[in-house]
Amino acid sequence: MSEIISYFLENIKEGKYRVETEDENILIVIHPVIVKVFRKDHKYSFVVNNVISVHTDKPRFGPLCSGNVVNSRPAKIKKIELMEEPKIEVRVEDRLFEILISVTNISIYPEYRDPFGSPCVTVSTVILY
Secondary structure, three states, X not given: OOEEOOOEEEEEEOEEEEEEEOOOEEEEEEEEEEEEEEEEOOEEEEEEEEEEEXXXXXXXXXXXXXXXXXXXXXXXXXXXXXXXXXXXXXXXXXXXXXXXXXXXXXXXXXXXXXXXXXXXEEEXXXXXX
């Protein structure tokens, strides 16, 4: 059976992606948060959640982000530029782990907006360590 173990957070580096659509330029900032560390048979597993901040050069109002965004058509992305890759360094039982958060997909829903006027964004990731 696996057990939850304690850890020491050494460093967090937020990720930054610049995305260009046909209508606006968007900066996506990914703030990784380590939630739990599990150990089973001397192997470790990390649970990481990401908090996403979205900034646009053309804020506007629209229907608020909700689960309905997946039913709408995502924007056509012209370009994605990786500025900084998100990562976490965590110490577990005298071992230092570097956890990389790798983005596998970004979808932008320009018809729906957050309370600050930025488009709704979904980001899919995997963690590598």
